[in-house]
Amino acid sequence: MTTAAREQVGAKGERTRRQIIVGALQALATGGVAATTTRDIAAGAGVRLATLHYHFESKSALLLAVLEHLIDETTTALREETGDTADIASCIRGSLRAGWRYLTRTLELQIVQYELTLYALRRDDAVGLAGYQYDAYIKVYQDILQGVAGRTGELDAAECADVARFMLAGIDGLLLQELAKPNRTRSSHAIETLIAATQVFASGLSNNRKARKARRPATRG
Amino acid sequence: MTTAAREQVGAKGERTRRQIIVGALQALATGGVAATTTRDIAAGAGVRLATLHYHFESKSALLLAVLEHLIDETTTALREETGDTADIASCIRGSLRAGWRYLTRTLELQIVQYELTLYALRRDDAVGLAGYQYDAYIKVYQDILQGVAGRTGELDAAECADVARFMLAGIDGLLLQELAKPNRTRSSHAIETLIAATQVFASGLSNNRKARKARRPATRG
DNA sequence: GTCTATACGTCGATAGAC
DNA sequence: GTCTATCGACGTATAGAC
Numbered sequence: 496m497t498t499a500a501r502e503q504v505g506a507k508g509e510r511t512r513r514q515i516i517v518g519a520l521q522a523l524a525t526g527g528v529a530a531t532t533t534r535d536i537a538a539g540a541g542v543r544l545a546t547l548h549y550h551f552e553s554k555s556a557l558l559l560a561v562l563e564h565l566i567d568e569t570t571t572a573l574r575e576e577t578g579d580t581a582d583i584a585s586c587i588r589g590s591l592r593a594g595w596r597y598l599t600r601t602l603e604l605q606i607v608q609y610e611l612t613l614y615a616l617r618r619d620d621a622v623g624l625a626g627y628q629y630d631a632y633i634k635v636y637q638d639i640l641q642g643v644a645g646r647t648g649e650l651d652a653a654e655c656a657d658v659a660r661f662m663l664a665g666i667d668g669l670l671l672q673e674l675a676k677p678n679r680t681r682s683s684h685a686i687e688t689l690i691a692a693t694q695v696f697a698s699g700l701s702n703n704r705k706a707r708k709a710r711r712p713a714t715r716g
Numbered sequence: 717m718t719t720a721a722r723e724q725v726g727a728k729g730e731r732t733r734r735q736i737i738v739g740a741l742q743a744l745a746t747g748g749v750a751a752t753t754t755r756d757i758a759a760g761a762g763v764r765l766a767t768l769h770y771h772f773e774s775k776s777a778l779l780l781a782v783l784e785h786l787i788d789e790t791t792t793a794l795r796e797e798t799g800d801t802a803d804i805a806s807c808i809r810g811s812l813r814a815g816w817r818y819l820t821r822t823l824e825l826q827i828v829q830y831e832l833t834l835y836a837l838r839r840d841d842a843v844g845l846a847g848y849q850y851d852a853y854i855k856v857y858q859d860i861l862q863g864v865a866g867r868t869g870e871l872d873a874a875e876c877a878d879v880a881r882f883m884l885a886g887i888d889g890l891l892l893q894e895l896a897k898p899n900r901t902r903s904s905h906a907i908e909t910l911i912a913a914t915q916v917f918a919s920g921l922s923n924n925r926k927a928r929k930a931r932r933p934a935t936r937g
Numbered sequence: 938g939t940c941t942a943t944a945c946g947t948c949g950a951t952a953g954a955c
Numbered sequence: 956g957t958c959t960a961t962c963g964a965c966g967t968a969t970a971g972a973c
Contacts, residue, residue, distance in 0.1 A: 503957085507956075511956085527835075528750075528837075529749075529750060529835060530838065530947065531816065531840065531946080532947085532949080533949060533950085534947090534948080534949090539964075542957085543957065543958065543959090544950090545950090545957070545959080546949085546957055546958085548951075549957070550956095553949080553950080554834060554949060554950090589729075606837065606838075609830070610834050611749060612896065613830055613831050613834070615746075616827065616895060616896070616929070617748035617750065617827075623769065625895075626896050626898040627896055629892075641830035647820065649881070657906075657909070660909075661906065661913070662888055662889045663893070664885075664888075664889030664906065665885055665886055665889055666889070666894075667888070667892055668884065668885030668886055668889035668891075668892075669885045670886070671850075671885075671888055671889075672850055672885060672888075675833065675837065675847050675849065675850045676846070676847035676850055676851065677848040677945065684880065685885065688882060689882075689885075690915065691917070691919055691920075692882070692914075693913075696909060696912070696913055699912075704800055704955085726938060728939070729938070729939085732940090753964085753965065753966080754965080754967090755964085755965080763940085764942090765941095765966095765967095766940070766968095766969090767940055767941075768944075769966090769967070769968080770938095770939070770941095771938065771939095772964080775967085854955060913942080938973100939973085940971105940972085941971085941972075941973095942969100942970090942971090942972095943969090943970090944967080944968085944969090944970105945967085945969105946957075946965100946967090946968105947964095947965080947966085947967105947969080948962105948963100948964080948965060948966090949963100949964090949965095950961100950962080951960100951961105952961085952962095953958100953959095953960095954957105954959080954960070955956105955957085
């Protein structure tokens, strides 16, 4: 998605464009989306104001490009942060702890991401980007779960997606609480609670699965 | 909190001030915080631009006043929406379903509230308001739970607060998912999952409590 | 005390020279 | 592809009418 929907293809332009996005992200993280002007961004990226508008049709288009960049960075980081595990329960524990570790390391970026997501929701031409974002994050967790479930057979694809959605909702809600009223100790405990709750949810699904199998063995083999 | 920190006390001024806040809320809900100008708000509220700035020191101060108004409205609505219940499990089910019903009825207001909360987080003089907001919502659910727990003895105050925080995180996360990619059916199922998970969490706390009591009966009577 | 008219500096965006 | 110069609209400040 990052390199799609592009107009100019020159190598120089490509470099300048990326330079503006990175500079914009830094400016946005420092002062917030509402307070950051295009002049701030241009100065931070080392280009003139008019140059910025040559590469991006509008401030809006630049902000959405920054959001795409953030989504890519976050999904990549989340995938790399998580290690292999033996069963679903430890996979849930591992990916939630790893995800939380990444988010708390990058709190400023997460605020920008919330700001930009809400910004995208308000633009008719970008509501899809907000939806894409949540699909992408759910898919990260779903893929991680399915990597394990594929071997153990504990959950099918749809069930992994449901568990992933539950995990994302919990971690999202706790992140908002941590941003509004920071308290790492309290949040760490809350994450452990979320881990336990997700494990119960997943094993509930898994048990239903076994029960169905036992009741109607012919339909499965 | 709404009527605190006021300067003018005249009845006329009070009415105008309220009129501006309500007009502002409507304008913000329609166009979003970023796109709403003070001129829009003034026109919508039926006052002159300069009148707006007589009642509010700045656009910032007006936006924060709108956030306070929203917090008050939401906490009141959440308390009224929830009925009495016999035990903690049905209390959790009732308050989560009631809360979700209210939020989905007022999605536009919820977007504005997220926008304004993030806005407050960026202002050094208003970070406290963001924290106050989450404390207020947690207290709503905590009070509802304690009303039941006080009779049944299932949970103490601190445990009610933990359960309340878990509920808020879950509902907050699912609200974000619903806003980013609306799907009422999917969200309703997710809320039922959250209800079940919260009930398991609460009954786990409650069982620990009974186990402690059985192990050390002297310390309790 | 309540409101208005008017003006100021900065914002996002653009035109046209280079 | 980048520059300077400039536009209307924005948030804000204030002197004065009632």
